Amino acid sequence: MKKAAKILIPVLCVLLIGAAFGGYVWYNKTYHPSKWLAEGDDAMQVVDAYQQSLEALPDMENTWQEALPQTVIHDLVEAHFAAPLPEGKTEKKAIVIGYDGCLVDTFRLLGTAKKSAINMLLKQQNGHAIFTYAGGVNYPGENTQATSTAPGWCSMLTGVLADVHHITNNGQPKEVEPKTLLLSLVEDGTVDKSAFYVSWDGHFSKKSATYYPEKVYARQEGVNAPYRRALFDPGTKLNILHDLKKKDCSDFIFSTLEYTDHAGHSSGFSLGNVKYVSAFRDADATGADIIAAIENRPSYDSEDWLILITTDHGGIGVSHGGSSMEERITFIVSNKEIPTAAETE
């Protein structure tokens, strides 16, 4: 026994020392602050890679640093209706087609798209695309409002930010004031009829929804502005196409499609996610059908249409609301010129 102990004890000692050393190495590799720094460096590289991917987008007219606030949607629509009718045109119309939660780097997919509303607009003589931003302030400044759905669309529909419209998150019913374009354009006599087509129930379909009080007000006051919700995006498309088939279709249409937002939340806001890529293709193909329906209107030649495609925010991982570039840098594509920041000053 004594002989065995003489061998066993040193062996055990060596094993213990080995285990302690191994544990120390593992700890340092996994949890040591130097490891966090290395991860920090990796994170910086990811940010740089996303910036570089935005800088490489060929269709954008401004840089992401020159991005305009998403409220510019409101101003573009108002300016369109305020401008004189071009020669040969007898009526003005406008539509906003929103791709909810659409990363701007989806533009990298346009080259391989079979059916794309964005490509349709960019191919037009005055087709333009610009960077915009959600969150109230451009990256890398601190967000003044969440990159969430309700604050985003509300900023576009009212032309003001959350400090004025007070919509800081989803599930907050907005006061009727400040009025959205859907109400203001009809009430001031700019247009005869506007329409709001969506499938998300957070817009106006439940009492906690953003525009629920506005929908009630519109009905009570007899404002010619229907708020229609379909169960899913194909239903939203059908509602829009049905409207566009009418001889006297809505003069201003505001719509959102949920394809990209749903895919992002369920499996990731990323071009590396085939489901997200496919959702973008679905949204952009739906947009293409809507634009084709506009162009096929018998009275199209005498109508002066403003067509805008935009998004309320991007996303990172499976969520959004924060201040990363992926969540904050958005876009507008238009069939008409978009005054850049320098021109609007």
Ligand SMILES: [Zn+2]
């Ligand atoms: Zn959204």
